[in-house]
Amino acid sequence: MKRLFALFLSVLFLIFALISCASGGTDPGTETLPGASSPENSGLSSESESEPETQDQTEPVEPIGPPVPVYEYKYEAPEDGSFTICGIPLSEYKAVLYFPTNEEYSIMVDEGTRMKKALKRMAETAGFELDLSTAKNERYDTERKSEHEILFGYNFRREGIPEPDFKKNYYGVTEDGTVYFCAAGPLLYEDLFGMFLEEFFGVPYGSEEPSGGCAVSPFYRELPQMDAERLTAMGYSVVFEDDFNGDDLDWDVWEIRHPGKDNCGYNCGSQVSVSDGLLTIRGEHREDGEYGESWYSASVRPKQFYCRGYFEASIRCSEMNFGANDFWSAFWIQGPSPYNPEQSQGGIGPGGCEIDIMECWSVDRYSVDFWVSGVEGQSGLSCERTDVSNLGNNYFEEFHTFSMLWDEDYYWAFLDGQLVARNAHAYGTSNVEEEVILSLCLPSDFNDWISPDYSAEMVTDWFRIWQK
Numbered sequence: 333m334k335r336l337f338a339l340f341l342s343v344l345f346l347i348f349a350l351i352s353c354a355s356g357g358t359d360p361g362t363e364t365l366p367g368a369s370s371p372e373n374s375g376l377s378s379e380s381e382s383e384p385e386t387q388d389q390t391e392p393v394e395p396i397g398p399p400v401p402v403y404e405y406k407y408e409a410p411e412d413g414s415f416t417i418c419g420i421p422l423s424e425y426k427a428v429l430y431f432p433t434n435e436e437y438s439i440m441v442d443e444g445t446r447m448k449k450a451l452k453r454m455a456e457t458a459g460f461e462l463d464l465s466t467a468k469n470e471r472y473d474t475e476r477k478s479e480h481e482i483l484f485g486y487n488f489r490r491e492g493i494p495e496p497d498f499k500k501n502y503y504g505v506t507e508d509g510t511v512y513f514c515a516a517g518p519l520l521y522e523d524l525f526g527m528f529l530e531e532f533f534g535v536p537y538g539s540e541e542p543s544g545g546c547a548v549s550p551f552y553r554e555l556p557q558m559d560a561e562r563l564t565a566m567g568y569s570v571v572f573e574d575d576f577n578g579d580d581l582d583w584d585v586w587e588i589r590h591p592g593k594d595n596c597g598y599n600c601g602s603q604v605s606v607s608d609g610l611l612t613i614r615g616e617h618r619e620d621g622e623y624g625e626s627w628y629s630a631s632v633r634p635k636q637f638y639c640r641g642y643f644e645a646s647i648r649c650s651e652m653n654f655g656a657n658d659f660w661s662a663f664w665i666q667g668p669s670p671y672n673p674e675q676s677q678g679g680i681g682p683g684g685c686e687i688d689i690m691e692c693w694s695v696d697r698y699s700v701d702f703w704v705s706g707v708e709g710q711s712g713l714s715c716e717r718t719d720v721s722n723l724g725n726n727y728f729e730e731f732h733t734f735s736m737l738w739d740e741d742y743y744w745a746f747l748d749g750q751l752v753a754r755n756a757h758a759y760g761t762s763n764v765e766e767e768v769i770l771s772l773c774l775p776s777d778f779n780d781w782i783s784p785d786y787s788a789e790m791v792t793d794w795f796r797i798w799q800k
Contacts, residue, residue, distance in 0.1 A: 409544030416546070451464060455529075504553060588632060600629075629773070640799065666767055667762070673705055716755055741760070771790075
């Protein structure tokens with residue numbers, strides 16, 4: 333994990349040089365960092381009047397990688413080697429990792445133990461001990477756990493912390509010294525914490541040299557959104573696009589994926605239609621189907637396969653009224669055909685990786701999954717999953733943009749341009765061409781009591797693939 337973290341920052345932060353905690357500091361910021369040009373909001377204290385001659389004032393660096401803030405600065409540890417936040421010794425702080433206890437988010441709670449270890453290990457790398465506990469609550473917490481807090485999550489309210497905004501990933505320090513990390517998904521807390529340590533402690537991920545100390549004052553950071561402008565600046569351009577403006581799917585470039593038998597029914601082209609600028613995949617029971625009476629749906633894919641790039645689609649997901657015994661919407665990528673799960677080993681296997689950009693499970697929850705085989709200590713395919721939930725979205729009534737940046741180092745998952753997951757499961761990212769799929773998936777079976785009149789629809793407004 334340390335090696336991946338080191339690669340993550342060295343490649344994607346572009347320039348995360350060292351900064352002086354003792355000066356007024358240079359905080360270039362970006363448009364997404366409110367007040368970044370103000371020294372009072374720089375996050376750096378001014379405790380010494382004798383600054384090194386080499387304390388360069390640098391110009392802002394516009395981020396051109398995945399959406400993380402990019403700064404250019406020099407780090408200068410306090411002469412006494414102390415660790416302070418708003419003048420408070422870091423040793424007086426207690427950290428709390430918040431998780432909802434709602435049964436639907438049990439995966440998040442289960443992830444808490446692993447994440448606690450990761451956060452504490454990162455703090456040790458920086459040279460201090462993180463006193464960290466886990467809090468499980470379903471309501472906003474307003475009662476302090478200690479006089480001086482470091483908070484991970486979103487189930488808390490404190491003076492000076494912005495109102496919870498699930499559409500953003502952000503972190504900062506309040507005027508009274510409270511440190512907070514708020515993210516769309518719990519797995520991103522590690523990334524935000526790493527950015528904090530890198531900027532204000534001068535400690536890269538995986539560094540063997542502990543920090544020489546730090547003096548942090550109030551600041552605010554926010555991860556920028558992924559959009560067309562950022563993609564273009566990164567060197568990407570659209571290589572495949574369909575706005576579905578005709579009266580049928582363009583079968584010269586699209587095809588039905590695996591027509592015929594699938595789970596409890598059949599994939600069939602007759603379940604696909606285009607009208608009013610929308611692609612609709614319909615799931616239903618048919619007495620007169622091409623393969624006889626049964627349940628029918630469809631999966632479609634571009635005929636061309638792709639290796640790496642940015643994949644996005646605007647989708648209104650199908651309703652799931654019967655849990656696992658129902659159609660479900662999916663936007664996903666899978667290895668070369670014919671797919672061989674045993675060869676699906678990410679960057680080292682000829683089968684690549686199954687990348688589930690979106691599998692929708694309820695009105696406000698979908699998952700991002702990465703499947704590979706051969707993971708030590710496990711048999712068959714192994715999955716690393718991120719549940720994207722509790723963001724206030726309605727996936728059944730609204731269109732949302734689901735997307736994935738697949739580059740040489742990581743898979744970056746986004747919802748409406750917001751980073752929700754980052755992963756390089758087990759063996760790094762796939763380096764083989766894979767199929768890109770839109771599916772209204774058939775379940776393994778429908779309950780006998782589900783009426784044959786039941787139907788579902790997955791609707792796609794547009795679909796794009798970007799590559800360098």
